[in-house]
Amino acid sequence: MLAFHEEVRHQAERIWQAMYAHPFLAETAAGTISRDVFARWMQQDYLFVREAVPFLAILLARAPATLRRPLGEALAALYRELEVFERLAREHHVALEGIRMLPTCHAYVHFLLATAYGRSFPEAFTVLYAAEKAYLDAWSWVKQQQRAVSPWQAFIENWTSPTFREYVEWLGHTLDGLAHGVPESARAAMRELFLLTAQYELRFWDMAWAGEHWPVEMP
Ligand code: MP5
Helix, strand or coil: CCHHHHHHHEEEEEEEEHCCCCHHHHHHHCCCCHHHHHHHHHHHHHHHHHHHHHHHHHHHHHHCHHHHHHHHHHHHHHHHHHHHHHHHHHHCCCCCCCCCCHHHHHHHHHHHHHHHHHCCCHHHHHHHHHHHHHCCCCHHHHHHHHHCCCHHHHHHHCCCCHHHHHHHHHHHHHHHHHHHCHHHHHHHHHHHHHHHEEEEEEHEEEEHCCCCCCCCCCC
């Protein structure tokens, strides 16, 4: 029998395959991705990670006492990650200030915050697991495929480090425990949220790759 974290990942198989087939990841691995496309991802992901701070902080405040310390450490890791963005942005002359969220980034971030505030803790935790698992797998795929060091290597290393992998494994096992303690109706809600998060992950690569616009340009 599959553990719950394996079951949710398994039901999202088609989304994962679409992610692995995404040109953004293929071109990042091949080293052919254009600077402008990569810069767009970087700007939007910087905004995403900045808002992941309140998302995680709300989860931490609602967490059972045993989960507070590891979630607190994850929160501190977000600030180290923001520093990686800031360093690479300086090195590559990418602006991180004065950037507005594109529609997908905006929707995804608000989906995170809405689940953290409005859904049960196990449901919100599922969203955290899905987002982290998607990044671990996407960047691990890039790392496996790459044949030469990338100018963006620090990002590849960030989400493929043994520490990050262990964190995602811990999230998966913790999710199993949470799923065990709730009724089937809540597990169904968790499965649905995993899928939705995975869909947003895929959309995020689309947004970075193709660009996106609000319907009417804003001042
Ligand atoms: C993550 C991320 C990983 N940075 N961006 C997206 C769109 N999804 C997932 O989260 P973290 O907090 O950077 O590890």
